[in-house]
Amino acid sequence: MAGSTDKAVFDIFLSMESGPAAASSTATAQAWLEHHSCSLGLFIDGKFVCPADRQTCSIADSKGGNVCSTVCAADDDVSQCASSAVSGYKAWSGMSCYARAKVLLRLVSLLGQHSKCVSELCDLCEASCSPASLVRLLQYYSSWAQLRDSLITNWTPLGVVVVVASDDCSFYSLMLKAVPALAMGNSVIIVPGRSTAPPALLLAQLFMGAGLPAGALNILTGSDMSLAVKVAQNSSISYMTYSGNKQDGIMLHKATAGIGIPVSISCIGATCPFIIFESADIDSAVDGVLEAAFKKKKEVHWVLYVQESVFKLVIPRLKQRIAGKKCVNLASDEDRILVDTAVQEAQQQGAELLQSCAAPPSGASYPPTVLCGGAPSSPFVVSPAPGPLLPVMTFRSNTEAVTLGNHSPHGLAASIWTEDLTLALETAKSLSVGSVWVNSHSVTDPGLPISGHKDSGTCTDGGQAGLYQFLRSSCTSSPPLPRSSPVSMDYTKFGIAASPVLIPDNTDAASAPKTYLQFVGGKACKSDSGCSVAVQAPGGGSVLAYCPDGGRKDVRNAVEAAIKVQPGWMKKSPTARAQSLYFLAKGLEAKRRDIAMSITSQLGLSMDDAEKEVDLSAARLSDWAAYCDKIQGETLPMPQSGTALSIPEALGVVGLVLPDKNPLLSMVTLLGAAIATGNAVVMVPSQKNPLPVLAFIQVLQSSDLPVGLVNVISGRRDQLTVALANHSVIKAIWYWGSAEGCQYLQHTCTSPLKTLRLFCQKENGGMNWTQSHPSLLEEMWRNAVQWKSVWIPTA
Template sequence: MAASSTSTVFSIFQNMEYGPAATSGCTTAQAWLEHHSRSLGLFIDGKFVRPADRGTRSLTDCKGGGVCSLVCAGEDDVSQCASSAVTGQRAWSGMTCYNRAKVLLRLVSVLGQHAQCVSELCELCEASCSSSTLVRLLQYYSSWAQLRDTLIPSWTPLGVVAVVVSDDCSLYSLMLRVLPALAMGNAVIVVPGQSSAPPALLLAQLFAGAGLPAGALNVLTGSDTLLGAKVAQNPSISYVTYSGNKQDGVMLCKATAGMGVPVSVFPGVGATCPFIIFESADIDSAVDGVIEAAFKKKKEVHWVLCVQESVLDGVVARLRLRMAGRKCVALPSEADRVLVEAAVQEAQQQGAKLVQSCAVPPSGDLYPPTVLCGAAPSSPFVVNPSPGPLLPLMTFRSNTEAVTLGNHSPHGLAASIWTEDLTLALETAKSLSVGSVWVNSHSVSDPCLPVSGHKDSGTCTDGGQEGLYQFLCPPCSSSPLPRSTPLSMDYTKFGTAASPKIIPDDSDAASAPKSYLQFVGGKACKSESGCSVAVQPPGDGGVLAYCPDGGRKDVRNAVEAAIKVQPGWMKRSPSARAQSLYSLAKALESKRRDVAASISLHAALSAGGAEKEADLSIARLSDWAAYCDKVQGATLPMPQSGSALSIPEALGVVGIVLPDENPLLSLVTLLGAAIATGNAVIMVPSQKYPLAALAFIQVLQAADLPAGLVNVISGSRDQLTVALANHSVIKAVWYWGSAEGCQFLQFTCTSPLKTLQLVCQEVEGDAGRDWSQSHPSLLEDMWRNAVQWKSVWIPTALDPTSPALSPLPV
């Protein structure tokens, strides 16, 4: 029903304005806040705690009214919380899967009793999460708690997990990480943002009342995201996962560098997402979707509208009709009004035309929904969008151009595609570098869908079975990063030490050490510097061989070769990739004696030990060849009619700094994992034992692999690590090396974000990984580190008996 009492049915259908929203006094939530004197403490060991002499932080609603105050946790609170979490985790993980599932299911009924309070508190704090969404999350993850040991056997919980979110992150994003961590048997310390803190505290209270052991879920509130770094510093923390804006995520990564705790980042807030309308779309439905997605009062992402030129006029005409008379949208603050007006003025100067719902108010924090028609991909208001209800509109001609526009953003969070052509929809979805694709819909999610942030939108996977593995430890490995205090480092000087000088000697040319070449772009070659470094045998002095002293330019050449071949390699069928890997195994078998001799000579192994490693390497390559076409995603059961697909995709170009242990077997294990899943690789041989990798080049030359897919660059490990970390095209770095190198990568690989797999190897080994063991979890763990996930949702006829899908707070 329209707001005006004199509206007719015809006028309602013409302007399509929404009826008046139901008013809510949030009386239940207000009563809960009053019960706590509007001053919420910390939740530690199953109860509220309010330490003396702590600072507080005030929380206000959208109208500037006071909601409550939050205690800012101190170092003593963090220690107490971590100690409680360790005890709680011991009790929680000691329960059977069935009993853990019972506790989570009991929460469903408890939440039903207090649904009004939870919903009202979320509305009051603008935390964007409904009770039905929480129920769906609880039901889904309680079933995984029941089936953990059945479907994920031998994997064990990490221990204590810290879940950190920024002030502008939704409660849904927070609980999407808390519940799977609990379901897998971990204890969780929540560091919520300002808006999600009161609902998180309420839910922690409900969890304790439902039978969750004391200490299994704790909530620490603070003044900023640096509280997450203080929590991560505690040696009891096994893993930190972050969701929110990019700035706070980068700050957390830098603050935790060198602590020895893995940190995953999902910076979904503030990302730019394409909304693509093809000429084959239902234009009316697409325009309705644009209005609903782009002009919300509070949204976490920025949309960019991409329209095919042939239907541009029709889309713009419908936008004018649908936007006419729409009310102004409240900006976060009056200061943001200046940014919005500057963006609009800049767009007009660049030739953009405005479509606005109403006149711009002369002052205040309100601004009308505005479409900026004629935007260019390089326009500042497209690349760095300002807050407020602004929607840039760009045009494209062909399907290929649409994909190019959609991939133009550095973010890879999500995309919405509108077309009635299913083939076009699936092809476009496959080509877009984003984690979620919605066909003829938008902003829809469900916990059964695995989602990875592509490009600069994340380094972890959430949702589905795939999202559970970040909270589990495989049985084949121990913790790769020892807990430690961050080293005092000058990051600008890391990797700048000069290579040792090579002094000519008077040895006979016939007995001179052999000189090896590196492998770039399918060719064996010298380094760009033309210099070499001496390879010394174990024990006392001498020179065993010379290898190229590669550097930044060699890495750049290798990346250029890799990015040319990787898209085609990824598009090859899994069976074709398998045949290429079988050819690599066959080539290694033919060169088995030469490669084994290099291992024996350099690593001081017996001839039998070297041949055994060569045989294991041949078998490992064959394993990866067989693995190529065995795990290829799935269709997922959604709570509503439609088709949901989960698709594993290659990361892109992966840099691998190889371990010292088992120089050949570790090489083929990591290489096989990367290329079997469609990646291209740049490998840096062990600085201590490089000859096995350099001898392997002759195997690569004899194999059926595209030129540039595998590159081997030798030289200073630290110098080449810096080159890999600073190259924007490289998507992931797998590193076996020093504590300084691990800390450097954690501090540096934040812009753009890179997926890191770090092992701080000691002088005698690499933190306990046995490369010769053939436990199936080894291949599974390596395979999951080599892929990122994409979910595709294609709605069909709506089923009125099914629960609604969980809307993303965008």
């Protein structure tokens, strides 16, 4: 018991004080660092490398003392590392699944022997990761390494994967990406942040002792994100994934635009709701929020929402519990300035201050502080300062709690406290976050798939779902983005070229080209501009037809219609969605002749070939209808007491910029994937071959799909791509188009973050849409959902 030796058990129970912390030692970690002269080199080709004449970067502990220094990698080091990773990939991927699993299990044994060194080094560098969590991580993914070919058939490793972390990323978050990438047979280059560099180098050394082939794991250290950009520019890299703060993630996303490498982002530093309902165990909830909010180093900022009826019970307990708590060390004096500013602004806005003790006049520390009475839009709530601050707000109803919880632009996690299980599950389902903890907080396990919702990321980590980012479907013959140098372009001028001039001709009405309409909000209509573009016959011959030249306002109208109907469509039962898709397939069969004629006139195919594509398209829609109620998440076994639910959810509104190849079949494949999983869609037909999709509008008109669920806007691809990219409501864009369009989307879709699937179209080649390969549908389905995990503890 802190600071006392004569209190009775009853007194301890009332105050719920924490006991004294055990004395910590860093002797083992210091010995390892001194063995390396406190100057850590790079880890390339299975050994430490200390190149001469390199800049170094110092790593400090929580008290400002120097822990060690790391080498800043140069261009030559990046080239050497990439070559080593390619060789390591050949050796590592060539091993059997059983052999790779054995390596990971041997590392578990080595971690047991050296857990003290790992633990002390993480504490010394403030990288926050326990050896036990690493052991669980390795055990979980060693089993997936063993079962990859049995349970994940028709998927192959990507090649060389780069895992990047910012300076404030935890070591566990870093390894949650590196270990599954290795387990699937990829070689990995880690570009760690400052705090995670020493533990990463130590673990790389242990990996070599476990039998990992040289080059399968390499580590490059540097001073900032520019090193990660240099690594991405190497042509040997297949994929890059990032974990850390959003600012560095956006910079990396923009800097790698046009290189031809997919980049996924997982963001920390989110604002997360901690919701206490009137049916909660108040003492446990208060204990939980204090433990979560006032950690020395945390990856999320908590905002406490308390139901009005129990607010007067919570605040006295908060006040009693924080009394006497020591000041929390901040990262720097600059952070102290930010905290002081946030507290002053909160007081000016009428917030009441509860502090454990008086704030010191200066220095990089601040007492645990509760700010009562803020508004959801207050700066100290929306963008909290990096310190021990806990904003508190009240709510009346369950619906208001969900509304407040979803107010944040982030969607990382939430904690719900209630003894009513029905209320807990309803609230968990309604919150737009990747992880929900019921009567608990900050529980992690590698078996739980977690997607960053909204601005919290664009990929899924953990569980089986998190493995697919490191795999390539066997139906994909080549990478979707060819490696190239970024195109020099003015992003403000992309997609603003003037409309092509249409000159009236003297043809009679009987032979005049047909005029098509687009489809917005359930109605066939002209574009808002009233302009049209000509559709050329195959080979650039005569004008076949005219279609609307859609623009930004058409996209806005379509998104407004889609966002109204999408929540209701998502809540429909999978069986109801399946019936709508079956009916859509029947409608396509009923219009078989008309749609086939549009394909014939557009592509110059024979009527037989065109009818075959219509038949394949109807069958593909039926496949998606059958998919609706077949994959709906699962209940996962956990090593800790409790039950975990893994739930796939719709993304929201998805923008589709459709391919030129197989215009009808590719469209229904993508459309089916999106709406089968509960999304709404804004589609842009191929600029070259739009007629089959525009003819499909008559099928949509006769379907029973909700009005506004599917919208079709025709016109110039680049102009409509810009409109989709700059609309804040659209959650994902699937794009088939030019290299410039891919680069524009990578550079632009960062605020808010959008999930991108980019394909640079080729004249001959690309995806084979006619094949009915299981991995094709699975890949589409997985790209149309985001995952949520719900943890429900038991006694």
